[in-house]
Amino acid sequence: MTEMISGLTSVQEDYLETIxxxxxxxKVARNKEIAEALNVKTATVTGAVQHLAEIGYVNYESHGYVTLTDIGVKLAKELLERHQLFYLFFHDILGLEEKVADEVACRTEHHITGEPYRRFRDLVTHFQNCTHPSKYQR
Amino acid sequence: MTEMISGLTSVQEDYLETIxxxxxxxKVARNKEIAEALNVKTATVTGAVQHLAEIGYVNYESHGYVTLTDIGVKLAKELLERHQLFYLFFHDILGLEEKVADEVACRTEHHITGEPYRRFRDLVTHFQNCTHPSKYQR
DNA sequence: TTGACAAGTTAGGCCCGGCTAACTATATTC
DNA sequence: GAATATAGTTAGCCGGGCCTAACTTGTCAA
Structure with missing residues (x-):
């Protein structure tokens, strides 16, 4: 419900990133695969993808493959970039196990954006270059 | 919609924290003040608070003041603690302005919890003790 | 004390994001 | 090429979270 900076909900952002x-x-995104990845039913995916098509983020043909439009790709790339940075932070720097780090990255990526994100990113980069990770893992 | 670790939605968590x-x-939380704080209408607050009462997080009497139950207080304190830590991080360490730091803390507090939160907290604490903040602000 | 205003509630509507059940379309296999 | 299995869609439901409009309750001042 609550809208993100992108104008989409965090759930819609998840669909884009998954696709x-x-x-x-x-090579291709199919309804069933999207459903499995997001842990929802295929009927739910159909509705969500149709809506994302209406608002211009995906190309959708009935019974066909789903692809992202240009603006869909742009947003998805940003999300993936953020996801990867948060994963790196929680896994490599804070030392959380892969699954946990991935889960928390999945949630965080929607909520830390723009300038806060950029500052955070710069901090993480700084860490990687200058610090021994294990120092922060207990 | 999406449930947090607490079993509540992030919106419900916001109500608890605000109350x-x-x-x-x-000294007291009134419908109108909650509505103003959360930028919603009073009718919306009534519904939300009634539901939170049904599931045991608030004490609610019609036309009276709203208070938190013991479990409500417990959760609210956790949320506030997280909020304050994230605010500290984004404001004092990353150097974001107050309003921006507060907004991002508001969102983040629902999504970084449990072990990831504790590790993050330890890192922030470490920062405060050992590092000059300005170093990370550009 | 009563009349007006403020505060709170109820009713009803809308959208999102899930679900199931039933249907249709596509693929596969014989 | 027909039968079956799989994939995708549609329809209809539910709950959460918001809204407005209309109503009720509470409060305060003349």
């Missing part, structure tokens, strides 16, 4: 990942990993 | 703050600042 982007699938098109990279498997 | 807690108001009871501290003004």
């Amino acid at each position: 982007y990942r699938l098109t990279i990993e498997r | 807690y703050r108001l009871t501290i600042e003004r």
Whole structure:
């Protein structure tokens, strides 16, 4: 419900990111794969993707493959970039296990954006260059 | 919609935190004040608070003041603690202006919890003790 | 004390994001 | 090429969270 900076909800952002990942990993994104990735039913995906098509983020043909529009790709890339940075922070710097780090990155990526994100990113980069991680892991 | 670790939605968590703050600042939380704090209408607050009462987080009497139950207070305190830590991080360490730091803390507090939160907290504490903040502000 | 204003509630509507059940379309396999 | 299995869609439901409009309750001042 609550809108993100992008104008989409965090759930809609999750769909975009998932579709982007699938098109990279498997060349193509299909309804069923999206459903599995997001842990929802295929009927739910149909509705969500139709709506994202109406507002211009995905290309959608009935019973066909789902692809992102240009603005869809742009947003998905940003999300993925943020996801990766948060994963790196929680996994490599704070030392959380992969699954946990990924989960928390999944949530965080929607909420830390813009200038706060950029500052955070610069801090993380600084860390990587200058500090021994284990120092912060207990 | 999406449930947090607490079993509540992030919006419900916001209500609890707001009620807690108001009871501290003004001794008492009233419908109108909650509405103003959360930027919603009073009718919306009525519904939300009734539901929170049903599930045991607030004490609610019609046309009376709203207070938190014991579990409500417990959760609200956790939220406030997280909020304050994230505010400290974004404001004091990353150097964002107050309003921006507060907004991003408001969002983040719902999503970084449990072990990830504790590790993050330890990192921030470490920062405060050992590092000159300005170093990370550009 | 009563009349006006402020505060709170109820009713009803809308959207999002889930679900199931039933249907249709596509693929596969014989 | 027909039968079956799989994938995708549609319809209809529910709950949360917001709104407005209309009503009720409470408060305060003349």
